[in-house]
Amino acid sequence: MREMADHGVRVLLKPDDNKPRKLKYNLGHRRILTFGGAYSNHIRAVAAAGQAHGIETVGIIRGEEHLPLNPTLAHAVSCGMRLGYLDRAAYRLKHTPAVQAGLLERYGEAAILPEGGSNAAAVRGCAELPAEITEEYDVICCAVGTGGTLAGVSAGLPEGRRAIGFPVLKGGGFLAGEVERLQREAYGRVWDNWRLETGYHFGGYARSTPELDAFAARHGVERVYVAKMLYGVLDLAAKGAFPRGTRVIALVTSSLTIF
Numbered sequence: 403m404r405e406m407a408d409h410g411v412r413v414l415l416k417p418d419d420n421k422p423r424k425l426k427y428n429l430g431h432r433r434i435l436t437f438g439g440a441y442s443n444h445i446r447a448v449a450a451a452g453q454a455h456g457i458e459t460v461g462i463i464r465g466e467e468h469l470p471l472n473p474t475l476a477h478a479v480s481c482g483m484r485l486g487y488l489d490r491a492a493y494r495l496k497h498t499p500a501v502q503a504g505l506l507e508r509y510g511e512a513a514i515l516p517e518g519g520s521n522a523a524a525v526r527g528c529a530e531l532p533a534e535i536t537e538e539y540d541v542i543c544c545a546v547g548t549g550g551t552l553a554g555v556s557a558g559l560p561e562g563r564r565a566i567g568f569p570v571l572k573g574g575g576f577l578a579g580e581v582e583r584l585q586r587e588a589y590g591r592v593w594d595n596w597r598l599e600t601g602y603h604f605g606g607y608a609r610s611t612p613e614l615d616a617f618a619a620r621h622g623v624e625r626v627y628v629a630k631m632l633y634g635v636l637d638l639a640a641k642g643a644f645p646r647g648t649r650v651i652a653l654v655t656s657s658l659t660i661f
């Protein structure tokens with residue numbers, strides 16, 4: 403675990419891949435069908451978990467097939483995942499009964515996991531994270547895509563600790579509602595020990611700036627999620643947003659450093 407000190411704030415970078423945690427309580431099925439973009443870490447994780455646990459997996463990818471497959475999808479196929487594609491209009495309707503019935507007819511009965519894998523079971527998986535941290539800390543920070551990780555981390559926090567989520571999407575304020583919905587689905591209640599910092603999206607999902615690119619390269623962290631969160635943490639520290647002496651755990655949710 404790497405440690406940084408900045409403006410009286412101690413930041414520990416804790417490697418912790420959130421996607422396996424989100425899947426842990428979602429695996430008791432014969433076949434899983436799920437959704438994602440062509441570079442989705444979730445698709446990659448579902449394919450790997452399917453292979454490890456003997457579960458058939460189907461990945462429905464947004465957009466058209468591009469050959470040769472990119473590394474994410476090639477890896478998924480090598481794990482045994484079947485791939486299907488939905489054009490962008492159909493993909494937007496993927497949560498509707500009509501589209502889902504069509505997919506089940508085509509690929510066979512399956513448990514359907516939402517895009518990004520965020521559901522009540524995923525929240526319960528992520529809620530196990532705080533108890534596994536052996537270092538002393540005050541705040542846990544994580545990147546936010548769909549909110550499942552933050553919802554779980556918040557639910558698992560010991561008394562007096564707080565969580566801050568950094569949406570990687572533009573206009574990420576709506577994710578507060580998602581975090582609450584997911585906590586309610588998992589536990590029938592919400593927690594008030596977390597907040598969002600929506601100012602670090604750098605233009606939106608998978609968008610970047612030269613400054614963020616340089617930051618990601620300098621720190622050797624993945625750019626779509628982790629760099630935005632870490633940039634935000636250090637920026638908040640520099641602005642004095644944390645009391646001196648605050649101990650921050652920054653979750654490095656992807657070990658990938660490729661851009």
Ligand SMILES: *Cc1c(COP(=O)(O)O)cnc(C)c1O
Binds near residue numbers: 421520545551627
């Ligand atoms: C998926 C992902 C996240 C976001 O998790 P959510 O539960 O969707 O908010 C954060 N970091 C990385 C590296 C991810 O792949």
